[in-house]
Amino acid sequence: MIFRRALQREFAQTAAAVFVALFAILISTVLIRLLGQAAGGRVPADAVAALIGFGALAQLPTVLTLTLFIAILVSLSRSYRDSEMVVWFASGVPLTAWIAPVLMFAVPLVVVIGAGSLYLAPWSQLKSAEYRQLLDSRDDTHRVAPGVFRESSGAQRVFFVEVGAGEDGRVRNVFVSEQTRDGGLVVIVSAEGYLRSDEEGRRFVVLEKGRRYDGQPGTPQYRVMEFERYEVLVEQARAVGAPSRIRALPTAALLAAPEKPALGELLGRVGAPLVALLLALLAIPLSFVNPRAGRANNMLVALLVYLFYSNAISVFQSWVAQGRIGFATGLLLPHLVVLGLLALMFYKRLAISPFWRRRT
Numbered sequence: 001m002i003f004r005r006a007l008q009r010e011f012a013q014t015a016a017a018v019f020v021a022l023f024a025i026l027i028s029t030v031l032i033r034l035l036g037q038a039a040g041g042r043v044p045a046d047a048v049a050a051l052i053g054f055g056a057l058a059q060l061p062t063v064l065t066l067t068l069f070i071a072i073l074v075s076l077s078r079s080y081r082d083s084e085m086v087v088w089f090a091s092g093v094p095l096t097a098w099i100a101p102v103l104m105f106a107v108p109l110v111v112v113i114g115a116g117s118l119y120l121a122p123w124s125q126l127k128s129a130e131y132r133q134l135l136d137s138r139d140d141t142h143r144v145a146p147g148v149f150r151e152s153s154g155a156q157r158v159f160f161v162e163v164g165a166g167e168d169g170r171v172r173n174v175f176v177s178e179q180t181r182d183g184g185l186v187v188i189v190s191a192e193g194y195l196r197s198d199e200e201g202r203r204f205v206v207l208e209k210g211r212r213y214d215g216q217p218g219t220p221q222y223r224v225m226e227f228e229r230y231e232v233l234v235e236q237a238r239a240v241g242a243p244s245r246i247r248a249l250p251t252a253a254l255l256a257a258p259e260k261p262a263l264g265e266l267l268g269r270v271g272a273p274l275v276a277l278l279l280a281l282l283a284i285p286l287s288f289v290n291p292r293a294g295r296a297n298n299m300l301v302a303l304l305v306y307l308f309y310s311n312a313i314s315v316f317q318s319w320v321a322q323g324r325i326g327f328a329t330g331l332l333l334p335h336l337v338v339l340g341l342l343a344l345m346f347y348k349r350l351a352i353s354p355f356w357r358r359r360t
Contacts, residue, residue, distance in 0.1 A: 007101040015071035030055040054128035061116040069279040076287030106280035114273035126248040170194045187213040205232045264321025285345035
């Protein structure tokens with residue numbers, strides 16, 4: 001009982017620290033990418049927080065899998081470095097005795113990873129796609145931000161507002177540049193502007209006290225018109241349909257339509273908890289540290305094993321989606337190979353004289 005309680009406590013403490021670090025890296029990566037899109041006008045600034053949340057939920061199974069693998073690996077490696085393993089082995093506790101405590105710690109996380117892979121990640125992908133489509137369907141007036149040049153959804157207009165709307169709903173120092181169909185350029189500048197809607201629900205941008213310049217770029221032929229009031233009809237964006245990305249489809253929909261791309265996506269979702277469970281067991285033999293060798297050698301090997309395993313799942317998922325192999329083969333083969341590798345590594349650590357070292 002002391003043995004199991006000590007391991008469970010150390011696994012939990014290490015997992016909490018690793019999860020915080022990995023989740024912070026994930027949030028920072030998503031934030032940097034979305035801030036770049038927001039600076040370029042592709043994503044509104046007020047939508048960054050929601051998209052960060054959806055992106056973090058979509059990657060949560062991967063973060064939990066890495067957390068489980070690293071927590072067990074680091075905890076057991078520390079026991080080797082501090083010679084605690086020698087004490088346990090001298091007390092008659094074999095290496096296989098670590099399987100039960102590791103499973104007790106890993107199984108609840110594996111269940112969470114499975115639920116996240118089958119339900120939470122597709123839901124977040126769906127909501128993220130719907131939210132992006134909702135942003136794309138908004139008219140151009142929602143894209144205007146004070147002090148920033150913004151391009152319209154059709155890439156035909158460029159807006160700039162120096163001072164945002166105050167309590168009266170008016171903006172100051174407005175600049176609008178529009179490309180005409182014949183290659184001409186229309187530039188409108190005004191001191192003030194505001195929005196209004198008519199009885200039919202159409203929206204207009206009303207500009208006051210400004211000028212309009214019409215002409216061909218590169219030629220001196222420009223027409224200048226001064227106005228006291230100028231109205232521009234805001235084109236309403238067309239409503240978009242439901243997202244059709246295969247990653248955003250619910251798991252029930254994938255099961256109901258067993259097409260090749262759907263089977264490939266289903267393979268990745270079903271394989272996520274299996275990957276987490278096998279990686280947790282692989283961490284037991286991979287945690288071995290030779291005090292006379294480099295302390296980071298097992299970490300490098302563990303990193304290579306994880307990269308090989310995750311890339312193999314992606315390759316088999318792609319092959320199933322292309323119809324090159326069957327679903328059952330793609331689902332079982334990589335995990336059976338890793339299971340065989342796990343048995344071989346346990347045999348190497350337990351056998352006094354492995355068969356490949358015996359001499360005839």
